[in-house]
Structure formats: structure tokens, C-alpha cells
Amino acid sequence: MAARVPLSAIIGAFAKIGLMSFGGALSGWMYREIVQRRQWLGEEDFLSGLALGQIMPGANVANLSLYIGQRLRGAAGAAAALAAMLLPPMVLVLVLAALYQSIEEIAWVHRAIGGVAAAAIGLTAMVGLRAARRVERRAVPLAVLALIFLTIGVLGWPMVPVVLVLTPLSIALAWRAPRGHDA
Amino acid sequence: MMREDPLLGLLIVFVPLSLLSIGGGPSILAGIENAIAARQWMSQRDFVDLFAIARAAPGPGVLLATLVGWKVAGLAGAALASLALFLPSSLLYYAIARRWSAHRGKAWHTALERGLAPVAAGLILAGSLVILRAGATDIALGAIAAASTAILLWRPKLNPLWVLAAGGVAAVIAGG
Numbered sequence: 001m002a003a004r005v006p007l008s009a010i011i012g013a014f015a016k017i018g019l020m021s022f023g024g025a026l027s028g029w030m031y032r033e034i035v036q037r038r039q040w041l042g043e044e045d046f047l048s049g050l051a052l053g054q055i056m057p058g059a060n061v062a063n064l065s066l067y068i069g070q071r072l073r074g075a076a077g078a079a080a081a082l083a084a085m086l087l088p089p090m091v092l093v094l095v096l097a098a099l100y101q102s103i104e105e106i107a108w109v110h111r112a113i114g115g116v117a118a119a120a121i122g123l124t125a126m127v128g129l130r131a132a133r134r135v136e137r138r139a140v141p142l143a144v145l146a147l148i149f150l151t152i153g154v155l156g157w158p159m160v161p162v163v164l165v166l167t168p169l170s171i172a173l174a175w176r177a178p179r180g181h182d183a
Numbered sequence: 184m185m186r187e188d189p190l191l192g193l194l195i196v197f198v199p200l201s202l203l204s205i206g207g208g209p210s211i212l213a214g215i216e217n218a219i220a221a222r223q224w225m226s227q228r229d230f231v232d233l234f235a236i237a238r239a240a241p242g243p244g245v246l247l248a249t250l251v252g253w254k255v256a257g258l259a260g261a262a263l264a265s266l267a268l269f270l271p272s273s274l275l276y277y278a279i280a281r282r283w284s285a286h287r288g289k290a291w292h293t294a295l296e297r298g299l300a301p302v303a304a305g306l307i308l309a310g311s312l313v314i315l316r317a318g319a320t321d322i323a324l325g326a327i328a329a330a331s332t333a334i335l336l337w338r339p340k341l342n343p344l345w346v347l348a349a350g351g352v353a354a355v356i357a358g359g
Contacts, residue, residue: 018241018242019241019242020241021241021242021243022239022240022241022342022343022344026243048283049280049283051296052276052279052280052283053276054206054207054303055205055206055295055296055299055300055303056205056272056275056276056279056299057201057202057203057204057205057272057275057276058201058204058207058269058272058273058275058276059204059207059208059243059244059245059269059272060206060207060208060243061243062243062269062272062273062276063272063273063276063280066273066276066277066280067276067280070277070280070281075277078277082269082273085242086242086243086246086265086269088241088242089240089241089242089243089246090242090246090249090261090265092240092241092242093236093237093240093242093246093249093250094249094250094253094258094261096236096239096240097233097236097250097253097254100232100236104232108355111354111355111358112351112352112354112355113232113235113236113351114231114232114235114318114320114324114354115324115327115350115351115352115353115354115355116235116238116239116347116348116350116351116354117231117232117234117235117238117314117318117324117350118318118319118324118325118327118328118331118350118354119327119328119331119346119347119349119350119351120234120235120238120239120314120331120347120350121311121314121315121318121319121328121331121332122327122328122329122330122331122332122333122334122335122346122350123238123244123331123335123343123346123347124209124212124244124307124310124311124314125308125311125315125328125332126332126335126336126339127207127209127307128209128304128307128308128310128311129308129332129336130336130339131206131300131303131304131307131308132304132305132308134300134304135300135301135304136297136300136301141297141300141301142301144301144302144305145301145302145304145305145308146305147305148301148302148305148306148309149305149308149309149312152213152214152305152306152309152313153213153305153308153309153310153311153312153313154309154312156217156313158214158217158221159200159203159211159213159214159217159306159309160199160200160203160214163203163205163302163306164203166302167203167205167298167299167302170298170299170301170302171294171295171298171299172298173298174293174294174295174297174298175290175291175294175298177297
């Protein structure tokens, strides 16, 4: 990055990204806008931020916005990028929900939203299945995956305590397991 | 039991979920559904409707939290739930991201990645199942969910809006 990117440019770019993003394929959009078109960030730097954003808590796109904003303008840049990416869609989703509330009594509208929800389950399941495919084929990671799915998904246990117990365990065991070793 | 203030309830629910949304927004779907059922904030159908709206609109799918807040306590609830969901994870991420590049390839970095990956995958799959049970209330809706999963696995680059729109149309045609 040659010159300092002005905050107003960061806000403009991220407002556009937020409003153009549908259904979660947002990192590709960000890559095109930030790395390819505006050349604000190198590819390797971008991918490093993406990887971190995907594993850390927080919506991936929110984390990626923070990362890019921070690289460009420090804390102010991070706050500007996140707010610009989130606020316009937030207003829009509230307007949509209010609109829906006023017409949900219409039977076919109600039915159509049910269909949209069913299709959206596929989106979530696809993300989950692809994440599962990338999990290491070793006993411990596979057991952690299965335990979480079983307790929270199948048995309906509350998520917070299960995750609080299994996450530190999973990290500690990953720390001890040598890379590429079959346990 | 004393009735809990709805705004306080939103904070109690979304701050921990924010810090535990390992791997992104979809990983806390089960947690959100859990909390809604426990606090009787809305019917399952209302929850599924909000899930659909959040997915069909631009922005991250976790704007579902904004909608849950709105349903529970109006615009103040929407603002508070959004802050409770986005602020804690953002502060944590920011603190770690500043140190990230300098430590690339270090052992703790690798352990974090390898340890969190199965947690994230398990959570997202659990969330899918929970929403499936709440939303696929008849055979047609179940078939739409299965078809959309298959299509998106087959063509990951397909714009998901088309799949969502097709799901809406198919549900109306199939009736029910």
C-alpha cells in the first residue's frame, strides 16, 4: 500500500461490499474489491487475515473487515470498515422484517418464506459439510466434531457449556499432537 | 421466577454467543434457537421466518441476531442485540489480529487453527440440524432443504439467492 487510504474511501468500499453481499460468499467479493481492484492489501496479507477470521469467534466477514481496516488505518480504520459493512444491511434487514410482518398473514407469502428458510438450511449445511471435510482425519478432531454435533444438534444440550468444555480441550490436544501423526 | 428484563436477557444471551461463535455466524444458530426456546421469546415458526429473512437479505447471516433483538424488544432490542453480538468478538479478534502476522507459523497459531476447526464444523452442522427440525415441518420443505444442500455442494459458486428464490417458489407450488 503506497499512500494512506482515507477513512472515507474505506467507508465507501465497505458499505458497497456489505450491500452487494448475499448469502455469505463475501470473502470473494472482498478479495476482488480490496486486493484486485483497489490494491490496498497484498494477497498473502489478505489470505492470512481471512484464515484467522474464519477460525476466530465472530462473523467471518466482520472479522475480515476489521483486519483490512486495521491494516489500512489502525483502530479507526477497523471501526470504520466494520460499521460501514454492517450498518446498511442491518437497516435493510429490519425494513424487510417489518414489511414481512405486515404481510405474513397472506397464506402464500407465509408459505414462500418457509420455502426460503428450507433452502437457506442448505446454505448452512453446505458450509458445515465443507468445514467438516477439512477437519483432520485423526481420532481427536473427529471425536470433538462428533461430540459437538451429537450433544448440541441431536440432544439439544445448551451450546455455551458444551463449547466451553470442549474447545480448550480440543486446542490443548492439538497442541500436543505432532503434525501429520496418526493418533 | 422473577420476570427478566428483555434487554438484559438479550445481553445475557448474545455476549457469550459472540465470544463462542467459533468459525463464524452459522456456528451459533443452535445456541440462538436454544435461548429463544428457553426464554419463550417467540414461536419456532417466527424464528425460522427471521432466519430466512436474514439469509435472503445482504450482509452476514448473523444479522439474525439483530432481528431476534427487534422481535423481543423493538428497535432498542435490535441495537442492543447487534452490539452484544458484534462487539465482544470484534474486540477479541482485533486484539489477536494485531499480533497475528508477526507470529505466523508459530506453534500456538497452528494449535489454535487445528483445535478450533473441528469445533466450528461440529457447531455449524448442529445448527443446520436444529434449523432443519424447526423449519422443515412437512415433506415438501424437507425435500427443498435436501435439494438445496445437494445443489450448493455440487455448484458452490452458484449465487445462493437463486437457490433461496427457487425454494420459495417450490414451497408455494407444492402447497401445504
